[in-house]
Structures are given as structure tokens and as C-alpha cells.
Amino acid sequence: MKRRISLLGIFLILSGLLLLLSELRVIHFYWKDLLMLWPLIFIFWGLDLLIGEKRWGSWVTILIIFLLVFFIVFLSTYGRPFFRGRGHDFYYKEWRYPFKENVKVLNLDISTGIRSVILEGVKNKEDLIYIKSNSDFYINKIKEEEQNGELSLSLKIENKELEFGFFYMSNADQINLNISSDIFLNLNFERGVGNAVLNMKNFKLRNLSVKGGVGNLKVYLPKFSCYVEVEGGVGSIEVYIPENVILDLSTEAGIGRISVDKNIEQGKGGEKEIIHLRVRSGIGNIKILSEKKEVI
Structure with missing residues (x-):
């Protein structure tokens, strides 16, 4: 049960961050785009199974979320034009x-x-x-x-x-x-x-x-x-x-x-x-x- 709760929590945190950045006009991201992120559930689920209850696992998960947000903001088509041509x-x-x-x-x-x-x-x-x-x-x-x-x-x-x-x-x-x-x-x-x-x-x-x-x-x-x-x-x-x-x-x-x-x-x-x-x-x-x- 704890693992399922943590898996859902990680996905909600990432989704919330992307929607917040969209509201701030930093990226272009809409509710319908969440449907495209469904494979992340398997990624986080696999990480949860591999990491288990190890404390350092939380830091690894946070790092992965940071890298995913960085990729979406700076490198993907959702990124705001401000970050391009620099x-x-x-x-x-x-x-x-x-x-x-x-x-x-x-x-x-x-x-x-x-x-x-x-x-x-x-x-x-x-x-x-x-x-x-x-x-x-x-x-x-x-x-x-x-x-x-x-x-x-x-x-x-x-x-x-x-x-x-x-x-x-x-x-x-x-x-x-x-x-x-x-x-x-x-x-x-x-x-x-x-x-x-x-x-x-x-x-x-x-x-x-x-x-x-x-x-x-x-x-x-x-x-x-x-x-x-x-x-x-x-x-x-x-x-x-x-x-x-x-x-x-x-x-x-x-x-x-x-x-x-x-x-x-x-x-x-x-x-x-x-x-x-x-x-x-x-x-x-x-x-x-x-x-x-x-x-x-």
C-alpha cells in the first residue's frame, strides 16, 4: 500500500509542476497533455520496486523528476520561446x-x-x-x-x-x-x-x-x-x-x-x-x- 501511495504521489507532483509552469506561461502544457505522460507510471513504478524502502531512493526519485521537468521546459516542443535561440x-x-x-x-x-x-x-x-x-x-x-x-x-x-x-x-x-x-x-x-x-x-x-x-x-x-x-x-x-x-x-x-x-x-x-x-x-x-x- 505504501508503495502504491508513493507512486501516485510522484505522478501527482510531476503533473502539478507542469501545470503550474503552464499557468505561469513558462511552458505550453494543457490538461489533455497529461494523457501523453501515462508511460511515466511504469517508470515510477519500476523505480519504486527497485529502490524499495531505501532512504537514498527518495533523492534518486527527486533527481529524476527534476530532469524530466528540465527536459520538458528547455528541450521539448512544450517549452516557451524564451528558452530558445540562446x-x-x-x-x-x-x-x-x-x-x-x-x-x-x-x-x-x-x-x-x-x-x-x-x-x-x-x-x-x-x-x-x-x-x-x-x-x-x-x-x-x-x-x-x-x-x-x-x-x-x-x-x-x-x-x-x-x-x-x-x-x-x-x-x-x-x-x-x-x-x-x-x-x-x-x-x-x-x-x-x-x-x-x-x-x-x-x-x-x-x-x-x-x-x-x-x-x-x-x-x-x-x-x-x-x-x-x-x-x-x-x-x-x-x-x-x-x-x-x-x-x-x-x-x-x-x-x-x-x-x-x-x-x-x-x-x-x-x-x-x-x-x-x-x-x-x-x-x-x-x-x-x-x-x-x-x-x-
Whole structure:
């Protein structure tokens, strides 16, 4: 009976520590994540059987709990971004930044490495940003500043494979960037190598800047007044304009050709929402299309 009580006590202590750190915003950890820790029951049970009633066994158990908490806080995907990018590279397949009720505006600078990108709204309301990839990546530049309800965040995402060869990229490499659509967004997006789809139809977008890159790009804009700048790189670009908005368009041609759908209403103002779009082509064509042309 004593051994069973001690086993339950150890598991409760560890669970309590993780939930406490989550409440303090040190790590990202939720009640549902406790289900993933069930194998620890067998670990603690085995330790209890091996250690028995030996006094030094308590110190060993405490050390193991400390090491587990250290791993979760500093090395796992639950860890807060504050602990990353401080002289060490941590590789992930998933990375998240928690939603904050006091933040009303997100100023986000993000650049991607050599892989395809899909950007859309976040599904979990507990996340402000959620990043998932089918291959390892690391974030080697994290800067965050919060002031007067605005959060400024800078992320640079790179491939693990870059260490072994700059020109390596698998067609299967894809990274999903999910950003909360519940707050106003100013986004600077620097493209890497690979195709990209920015589905921002449901975003409270204020400003969007997309620069360069190699690969095809599709951008779906919301039905809100916003300022958008698109700079072409190598590859074609398609920008989809929603219905019942006015397009204020200015263009600067490069090698590629810029075409505009005749069904899009253009002008400088009016009662409707207006999208101020500045386009500069690179090596590749740029098409400004009506949203009716394609449904995601």
C-alpha cells in the first residue's frame, strides 16, 4: 500500500509542476497533455520496486523528476520561446506560441527556409501561432516585444538539412504556419525556396508584405481594408481579391508580366472596403484575380 501511495504521489507532483509552469506561461502544457505522460507510471513504478524502502531512493526519485521537468521546459516542443535561440539550436516538428488575451495586435516578421509553405488561420484557440512540419526545422532568430496591447515577434525558420547542403530540398518538405485570426495582424513574410499558399481570407489583416523567393505563390486576401505589398521573385504569383471590395492597384513591372482580372472593381475609395495593393514583378508572371476564379 505504501508503495502504491508513493507512486501516485510522484505522478501527482510531476503533473502539478507542469501545470503550474503552464499557468505561469513558462511552458505550453494543457490538461489533455497529461494523457501523453501515462508511460511515466511504469517508470515510477519500476523505480519504486527497485529502490524499495531505501532512504537514498527518495533523492534518486527527486533527481529524476527534476530532469524530466528540465527536459520538458528547455528541450521539448512544450517549452516557451524564451528558452530558445540562446546559443543552441533546438529542432522541432511542432512549435507553438500561446494566445494572450491582452494582445490585440500582432506585428509578425517571419522568414522560411527551403520548403513549401501553407499559411492559414490557427485551429486551436489556445495558440497565437502554431507551426508544424513533416521534417525537422529550427528557429534561430526569436525576438519578442510586448507593449500597449501589441506584440512584435520575429521568427526565422530554417531547415535542419541546411547544415548538410544548401541546395537540398525534398518535394515532400512542407511547413504549416497557423496564425490566430482573432486579432489584428501586420505581417512581413520573407519567402524562401518552395511554393507558398497564404490563405488570409478570414484574417483581420492590416498590412501584408511578401518579398522575393523561388517558387510559385498564391495569396488570398480578406474582405477588409488593408495595405498589401507583393514583390516577385522567381516563379509565378497569383493574388486573389474577394468580392465586393475595391482594388487600389499600383504596379512596377520587371521581367515578368502583370495581368489584372477585368471583373475586379478598381478605384481609390468609396463606401466599400478597399485593398491597397502594390505589386512589383520579378522573374515570372503576376496575376491579380477575382476570388470567384478559384475556391480553396
